[in-house]
Amino acid sequence: MDFRDSPAEAEFRARLRPWLAANNPGLPSSSTDDEYWARQAEWHTALYDAGFFGLSWPTRYGGHDLPTVFDVILDEELAAAGAPPRPSLGYLVQGISRHGSDAIKDRFLPGLISGQERWCQGFSEPDAGSDLAALRTTGTIDGDEYVINGHKIWTSYSDVADWCFLLARTEPDVAKHKGLSAFAVPMHQPGIEQRPLRMINGITTEFGQVLFDGARVPAQNMIGAPGEGWRVAMTIVSHEREPGELGYVARYAKTVKGLEKTVRADPGAFSTEQRDAVAWAHVQVEMLRRHVCRRLSERLDGVEHGPGGSIDKLLMTWVEQTVGAAALAVSGSRSVLDADDEPLKVYLYSRAQSVMGGTSQIQKNIIATRILKLG
């Protein structure tokens, strides 16, 4: 058992550190203003161009074929430098890699990984949230194309996306989990209308709804086989539940570092409760860092992604919401005197973590029935 770097890991860290010191763009730690996502795109390109993005993905598609532990090192160094987190694309890369044909992978992975082409994920609908398989968006074959009609909601980055990883019902007459297929749908076309959705922290650019009215997608853009959509979706959500995949540890650590700096500047101005809240947030983030190391190490034994991802998702949610609560605590009365207060926005943003990627209640159902075997 060793948490230390191997020689290759240490060499990578030594190469990364000076680059970060010179290139940290100093963005806020989460989307607390409408400029955030535009600047996050520049950060993606900068990381990619310097050879520090897509570390564990195949070289053929623009990655570096390194073990996943290198992603953890990247996250640690991003956190230590107070730099923005790496873009969270792992779940889309996994979905395409595991289910897409070679032609699909060759066509879409390079642009996704390099950031040249941007993606959103069209899963949830107004009447299909936790009950995802109840979705009603249809994909109807018409020659060598599918015609898409329906309404997707809570779609992150839909305003800037070039492609939508869409789940649609292509076979209406079979059981609800079996009639779904996944597609790479081009977003820039007349049959698609994107409407921003304002989040509770006031942000209007991250979240959207997407209306499909006769949108068209080539049949060859199907990811996986017809009717394989549910399996594709489960691959994606299981990866979307993993803190190691998402790189959020760096984001949380950056926020806590900021809070510690605020308190350190004038320790006497903060109450015991405020100081406790910051220290507890530090404890939680450290727990998640080590938890990610442990999980990735277990994977060296070939342990597959499974219901354990739900444990990780719940832990990650508690960490994010503890950090959000600490931000609110440190801000004190400023949070109610100024709606633009950044800690207030961090706190409000943190409430989404127990819903996105499967609610905490769904995760607990999965843990209880599939890990504890209760039911």
Add this chain to the structure above:
Amino acid sequence: MDTRDTAEQAELRRAARQLARELGPSTVGALDDATRHARLVAAVRDAGWLELRDDTGDGSPLASGVEAAIVADALGASVADAAYTGPLMAADLLRRAGVERADHAVVAFSGALVDAAVVDGARTAEAIYAIDCSAEQPDSAYAIVAEGAEYRLARLRLADTSNGAAPQTDLTRTVRGIAPGAPVDDVPGQRRLLTTDDLAHWSALGLALTSADLVGVMRGILDVTVAYAAERQQYGVAIGSFQAVQHLLAEAWCLMDGSQSIALYASWAVDTLEPDEARAAGRVAKAYCARAARQVCETAIQVHGGIGNTWECIAHVYLRRALLSSHWFGDDGDQLRGLQHERLGAVDGLS
């Protein structure tokens, strides 16, 4: 980085869990089974686990914090009523001071149970406590005496003092109260004075072992409770089929799993990181594990319902053990204060 057990660590983990399961008290009644208890104590001794922190000859311990924590975790999971962490912490302190190991040695703690008792004078001035004493009652306990910026060991004669015989909260480990006035003797043959770095590293081990014990306690009580929820019927079905109960147990399971990750890191840090870093890792682990264990044990009692509130249900044996492991070397509040002091700057009257 590779945080998996080595082959030897995996084997130790397997053996320790099996031994603790076989000889630990699986019911409250079994706590009174003297034959079982004697077999457990002998087995822990014969396995060589009490020597894990003894001197190899060059000042380093026989085994790292990781191996020591693997055993602590296994004993906690079966609420094993054999002294382990107490003797290990004494051996570790004696090794750092270059003093020959002593059988049944134990360290005295100040009343808050956070630090080793610091004595000043020929007799002790305050009540102090020896935690996790061996079955063979020790006649002495070790404390420390300031000498400039360093410390030497002192031995307190217990036989000469009235033994504070308060009823034991933890039913699985013995705490001995040492009334004020215990004679303080020199320890012959101390080859090194203890530095603040030594004490930081020693605390790091204490924090790692009590955290590992708490992880074991959580896993043990959850095993018992999940089995109970699957078996206990109300409204004609197992109570574990109700989401309200499932969600309580799922949360508890996550707390246990997260605790395991952070406790593992703390145990690795003991002999690998610099003293302050190792102690900070221990503080983080202990803060998390202490809070988690409290919630997990309370959840377990709730899921056991009325039965869980009776003496016969083993759940309170786990809770009681968790309470002592939480306070020993400092509970979550103590650790948060310590982390604040290091990370947020000192505030008069607050830190």
